[in-house]
Amino acid sequence: MNPDWIASAKTLASALPFLQRYSNAIVVIKLGGHAIGNQTALASFAKDIVLLRHVGVNPVILHGGGPMINSMLEQLNIRTGFVNGLRVTDADTIKIVEMVLSGTVNKSIVQAICQQGGKAIGLSGKDATLIKCTRADPDLGFVGYPESVDPTIVHNLFEKEVIPVIAPIGAGQQGETLNINGDIAAGAIAAALKADRLLLLTDVSGVRGENDNLQFELNVTQIEELISSGVISDGMIPKTTTALKALTGGVKAVAILDGRVPHAVLLELFTEHGAGTLIRPDKQEGT
Secondary structure (H helix, E strand, O other): OOOOHHHHHHHHHOHHHHHHHOOOEEEEEEEEEHOOOOOHHHHHHHHHHHHHOOOOOOEEEOOOHHHHHHHHHHHHHOOOOEEEOOOEOOOOHHHHHHHHHHHHHHHHHHHHHHHHOOOOEEEEEOOOHHHEEOOOHHHOOOOOEEEEEHHHHHHHHOOOEEEEEEOOOOOOOOOOEEEEOOOHHHHHHHHOOOEEEEEEEEOOOOEEEOHHHHHHOOOOOHHHHHOOOOOOOOOHHHHHHHHHHHHHHOOOOEEEEEOOOOOHHHHHHHHOOEEEEEEEOOOOOOO
C-alpha cells in the first residue's frame, strides 16, 4: 500500500471531530482584495469554500477590493486619500467603488465558486436592506458604518444551499450609497448571524505578542491589554477591534489568519492547531 495514501486517509480521519463540530455552523469569511487579484489563489479559495458547503457548513463571503478600486481610480485620474485606514469617498469615487466592488470583484468570486461546482449569489449590503448605515464621518464623504443588519436574505440562501458573496456597500438613511470598511462589514454581518466563526483573512500570520511571537489563542481581556500597551498597533488594531465587537455581538470566536497560506480556511476549521490567532470571549465564572 502506498504510504502517501495511508497518510491521506489518516488526515481525513483526524478531521472527523472538526467536521462534526462545524456541521450546520455559520462561518463568515472576510476575503481581502489582494487574494482576489491572484487567479490561482482565488480558485484554491473557491474550492475550499465549496468543500465547506458540501460538508454541511454555511459559509458567507464578505470581500474587499482595495487594489482593484485603486487601479480603476488611477485609470480615470480620480484622486483619493485615506484617514485612519478608511478611504475618503466623494461623489465621484463612490460610483467607482460600487462599480468595482459590487460588479467586477463580486462577480469574479461568484464565478470562481461556481466553476468549482458550488452555487453562489453576489449581493451588496444594499440588497434586501441587508446593511443600513450611518455616515462614519463627514470628512470621509460617502463612507458608512453599519447601523443595522437584516440577515433574512442570507438565511434564505442557506436553506437553498447557496453561498452568499457580499460586497461591503450599504445604504444610508436617505438611501445614498455608502462605502463600508470590509472588516467592519464582516464583523457586523457575523454578529447579526450569531456566527460560529468569523475568519479575517489578512496578509500576516496572526496577532503577535510582546516578544513578537505568534499568539495562537487570546481572550478579550488579553487583546485589550495588548492594544492599550501598544503591542497591537497599526493595521492590526481595526482587525482586533472588529473581533471584539463581533464577540460582543454574539459571534462564538474570531480567527485572524494569513490568507496567503494555501487552504488556510480548512487548516483553521478542521485541524487541532488552526492557522492563525483564535480570539474567544473571556471565560465566565463557573464555566
